[in-house]
Amino acid sequence: MSGGWTALSGTQIGSVHVREDLPLQDAHEVRVDDGVAVVAVADGHGHHAHFRSDVGAGLAVRIVADLLADAAPHLSAVRGEEVLADVGAALVERWTAAVLDHLRDHPVEPEVAARGALLPYGTTVIAMVATGDLLGVLQIGDGDAVVVGADGRAARPLPEDPGLDGHRTTSLCQADPLESLRVAVVDTRADDVVLGYVCTDGFSAARVDADGWWQETGAQLVDLTRDHGLPWIAERLPAWLEEPARIGGDDTTLALLARTDLRA
Template sequence: MGEATLAGDGWQAVTAGARGAAHAAAGRPSQDAARAARGHDGAAVVAVADGHGHPQHFRSEAGAVLAVDAACSQGLRRLPALLAAAAQEPQPAVRRDFVPQLVEHWRAAVAGHLSQHPYTEPPADPLVPYGTTLVLAAVCPPWLLCLQIGDGDLLVVRRDGSSFAPVPQDRLLDGGRTTSLCQPDAAESVRIAAVDLRGADVALVLLATDGYGNAQREDLWQPQVGADLAALAAEHGPDWFAAQLPLWAELCASGAGSGDDTTIALLLHLSVTPERRSPWTS
């Protein structure tokens, strides 16, 4: 069953992940991670990360866990006050005052992990083995902050089923390589968007590692997925999604899907979902 986490006033997060069939066949662990957290002031942060699969990133599963931990801890600590102070246009303040702190917090966490698990043969750059992407969504009313480095998907879905990808595309992605938290200029590669919730009528936010998008049959899959998710949110509550999300992740991660590790997170607005409990909830 997926993990459902109360994530702030009016919002709930649901996360699930599955090891890719290709990773299982090779005896490799899942290199994805997900985390959701809430603050005492109505703030909510959800993050997914995808550790890189190349052999030089041989600690990327740890890097991904450290990335979502950093996103949630730093997001709850810094974003509410930062977004409240930048009421009209929060993106410059986020880029100046939050992104560098997030990257530095991840690097410090990597250093802490290294102190407990030192390399037998140190690489030229100690960060590279921990390389990972990161996708983050944070609700700090009235703002929804979206942040991403590397590949993966971030989709904002409106109540009427229409949807949009909030962050700009990464010009450096070529299908084989991705930008990463481990690169020296990681902060410059982070893409940011802020959505004003007062006028956007947001029903939910989808975050996923690239195993999800690569499993879709259509290249332009986002409009139909957004419409389907909005319809499901109108019919079912978060507990239903918590039961279904692992099944969706398993299907995407299977040989019939992408075969890659797949992690999915939904940030659901509870004003959209009905008040009901799933029969699968214990």
């Protein structure tokens, strides 16, 4: 397929967060420029030890979106994963520095700081960048990254993270986040990929079809984009996220990128 890429995102605060007067701890970012699209989502940890995770998530998506936009011209089938690994290393470095700057301006009690300066800001991050016929994916922590073909068949391009046990997640605030960094590069022309999406685990937690929801969601997004276009989806995405945020209780965020020439 020819053409560039475009993107959108949406979020909803979880019902548990509303009930317990917690802030929205998910964050999302979209960049589209000259046919290059970047999407990023982050899920700040809800535990009381991570009481500034909303700040950490916001920092994570802004920093990774900047880095991926800058890296897009350097992506290639040969060096793509190396480029993304460099982005991951720069993300950890810049996120840590930004957190320490925030902490300097907004200090915490000494006993809190003693447990770890980064701990209050703990967050996951998932991002995609699409340019030309290449799509790159980067992730630390839980949540989902999915690519979808023109025929609606979906795939998860990243390897599993052995550190995810269903109760805890790997994080930017851990001792060595790069141990949990996962990256992948997809040749969209070879695999006929026309759309990709990333979502926080609030989306999957509310689904009863644990094994198939991500495939069904991928097929639906391709069909809806082909039939109605992304502006139509952008108007409706926040409302679509209301149900999983209410049923699952967690903040729920989804971002997608698609070929600009994905049409009926």
